[in-house]
Amino acid sequence: MLGSQRLDYDVIAELYDTHPLRAKDADPELAIFLAARANSGALALLDIACGTGNQLIANHRTVPDAWLVGIDHSLGMLRQARHKAPAIGWVRADAASIPLAGSSFDYISCQFAFHHFQDKPGMLGEAFRLLHPGGRLVLHNLCPEECPDWLYYRYFPEAWTIDQRHFWPADKIQSRMCEVGFAPIVAERKHLRRDRNLVEWIETVRERRTCSQLLAISDASYTTGIEWLERDIADLEVPPMAADHRCIVTIRAAKPDH
Secondary structure, eight states, X not given: OOSXXXXXXXXXXXXXXXXXXXXXXXXXXXXXXXXXXXXXXXXXXXXXXXXXXXXXXXXXHHOTTSEEEEEESOHHHHHHHHHHOTTSEEEEOBTTBOOSOSSOEEEEEEESOGGGOSOHHHHHHHHHHHEEEEEEEEEEXXXXXXXXXXXXXXXXXXXXXXXXXXXXXHHHHHHHHHHHTOOSEEEEEEEEEEEEEHHHHHHHHHSGXXXXXHHHXXXXXXXXXXHHHHHHHHOTTSOSEEEEEEEEEEEEEEOOOO
């Protein structure tokens, strides 16, 4: 099965890069991998669900001689990527069926997209197939099970319900990686806590396209959440600052070199 089970990225492709949060620096996980890499030969990188290519483009500046490929199901997103960086290979493909030769890549990344895949085991199997022995898959994603107090879930509870269906817990991802053949596998959770000014945050929330959780819920649920937020802002008994908590997991999985 192809495409995202949450939303149609072709619809928002032209607007995707207009938000400052889409800007990317070079991947620090790639730098860690390169520092420990024994092989000094040519480097090949793959980004699964690359979107408009911002992460690969940032990586290319630090490894200009590497072979870089981004795959995505959305033609609209890939058109944006190709326009910005025609020298990088941009391929339309299902993450569970990638038309590239096995053992082609040293480093594969997947950033905040795993929940979109309809065939998650297939994606992990493809990543394993495509890696050189000794290569590494790095997967970043939200951990909804560890941050039910995320502010988006508080005001838009339908997002919590939907995310429970679409996100795999980190332990389940690790277990399936182990079944595929990855070893070792290391998961690192980062709990991000901050106080948000509700008056400022509502302006971010009104830009609905900036958050896939808001795009995945119904229009009625989105409107109800905005109205709830507006009431709290107007209520002098509600503190203007609200505690916010988000948990991000980074999973590093290696393909054994023997």
